[in-house]
Amino acid sequence: MENKVPIVSVVSSFSGLTMPVIGMGTASYPPVDAGTLKSAIVEAIRAGYRHFDTAFIYGSEQPLGAAIAEALSIGLIKSRNELFITSKLWCTYAEPDLVIPAIKMSLENLQLEYLDLYLIHWPLKFSKEVSRLPVPKEEVSVIDIKSVWSAMEECQLLGLTKAIGVSNFSSRKLEEILSFAKIPPAVNQVEMNPLWQQKELNEYCKAKGIHVSAHSPLGSKGTLWGDNRIFDCHALKEIAEAKGKTIAQRWQICLRWVYEQGASVIAKSFNKKRMEENLEIFDWSLSVEELEKIRGLPQCKFNSIGTFIEPSAELEAQL
Ligand SMILES: NC(=O)C1=CN([C@@H]2O[C@H](COP(=O)(O)OP(=O)(O)OC[C@H]3O[C@@H](n4cnc5c(N)ncnc54)[C@H](OP(=O)(O)O)[C@@H]3O)[C@@H](O)[C@H]2O)C=CC1
Numbered sequence: 001m002e003n004k005v006p007i008v009s010v011v012s013s014f015s016g017l018t019m020p021v022i023g024m025g026t027a028s029y030p031p032v033d034a035g036t037l038k039s040a041i042v043e044a045i046r047a048g049y050r051h052f053d054t055a056f057i058y059g060s061e062q063p064l065g066a067a068i069a070e071a072l073s074i075g076l077i078k079s080r081n082e083l084f085i086t087s088k089l090w091c092t093y094a095e096p097d098l099v100i101p102a103i104k105m106s107l108e109n110l111q112l113e114y115l116d117l118y119l120i121h122w123p124l125k126f127s128k129e130v131s132r133l134p135v136p137k138e139e140v141s142v143i144d145i146k147s148v149w150s151a152m153e154e155c156q157l158l159g160l161t162k163a164i165g166v167s168n169f170s171s172r173k174l175e176e177i178l179s180f181a182k183i184p185p186a187v188n189q190v191e192m193n194p195l196w197q198q199k200e201l202n203e204y205c206k207a208k209g210i211h212v213s214a215h216s217p218l219g220s221k222g223t224l225w226g227d228n229r230i231f232d233c234h235a236l237k238e239i240a241e242a243k244g245k246t247i248a249q250r251w252q253i254c255l256r257w258v259y260e261q262g263a264s265v266i267a268k269s270f271n272k273k274r275m276e277e278n279l280e281i282f283d284w285s286l287s288v289e290e291l292e293k294i295r296g297l298p299q300c301k302f303n304s305i306g307t308f309i310e311p312s313a314e315l316e317a318q319l
């Protein structure tokens with residue numbers, strides 16, 4: 001089918017890398033079984049999604065790989081090259097010798113030869129395999145970014161991924177990478193929505209040519225790490241109503257807002273109607289007044305690292 005999702009250029013030393021501006025998230029909570037995940041992804045490809053966001057930690061790499069294989073076999077896509085696939089290095093593997101084995105493990109899970117984008121998931125390292133949540137703070141430290149980034153560069157040079165980047169990185173951490181990087185990060189994937197706008201980080205990334213990708217654009221309603229704040233936001237409800245959108249469609253206001261900031265959007269829905277609705281943001285725009293109203297909304301971070309590691313002021317101060 002014709003794909004109506006615009007694409008954006010992603011700065012990378014591989015010329016011409018582009019990314020569809022809407023990607024489908026695959027982190028689900030409560031977790032769903034592999035079969036449900038695979039069917040949802042096939043449905044998303046049918047609906048027009050060509051960009052998928054996974055991570056080793058989500059357990060969604062295998063179902064995504066199976067969905068891609070099915071989409072190819074039933075002719076929804078002609079070639080894997082039509083897709084943009086992102087995966088992420090988990091904190092347990094955030095040391096130089098483990099990065100290449102980790103990306104190879106992700107590729108094996110996905111049954112793919114290359115990723116389009118490989119991200120460092122968090123600027124954190126766990127000292128061992130930890131299954132308890134929140135992860136005890138004694139097991140967590142800030143990664144040695146210089147050696148880990150060099151291993152990420154090696155992934156790109158080996159052709160295991162077309163581009164490399166980071167996730168949940170502050171401008172301070174990005175500045176550190178830029179001071180030694182041979183290949184600068186192409187993308188920083190961070191939480192971003194009208195209630196956590198990341199103004200300064202966006203300005204910094206724009207100035208440095210780092211593309212911002214927004215995770216949790218809908219406030220992660222219903223997940224362990226999100227809540228109902230977007231759903232309950234009176235101003236967003238008013239804007240949706242004024243645009244003739246139903247209350248449920250206020251989500252589109254969030255997605256359109258992210259898009260108008262120049263960022264790409266990683267939203268998750270495994271519901272056919274909602275995944276289709278989330279693509280319907282390209283034939284209308286927000287007015288100057290509406291953008292102004294959103295700009296003034298009180299800010300509140302949702303997905304803090306506190307949802308999965310024990311609170312540690314000492315650690316947070318280093319991020
Ligand atoms: N790098 C990182 O650290 C992080 C990355 N991510 C990535 O970003 C993706 C998206 O973020 P996520 O935190 O999942 O949250 P989102 O903000 O995308 O919200 C997802 C929730 O919103 C619901 N939803 C989606 N569309 C609609 C709609 N149109 N109307 C009503 N409800 C809707 C979904 O339910 P339903 O499925 O039932 O429609 C789901 O419960 C993740 O899946 C993951 O890939 C997320 C968090 C952190």
Ligand SMILES: O=C[C@H](O)[C@@H](O)[C@@H](O)[C@H](O)C(=O)O
Nearest residue numbers: 027055057133225303307308
């Ligand atoms: O176990 C930890 C959690 O899954 C944590 O990794 C998520 O909040 C995450 O950053 C995501 O990408 O969805």
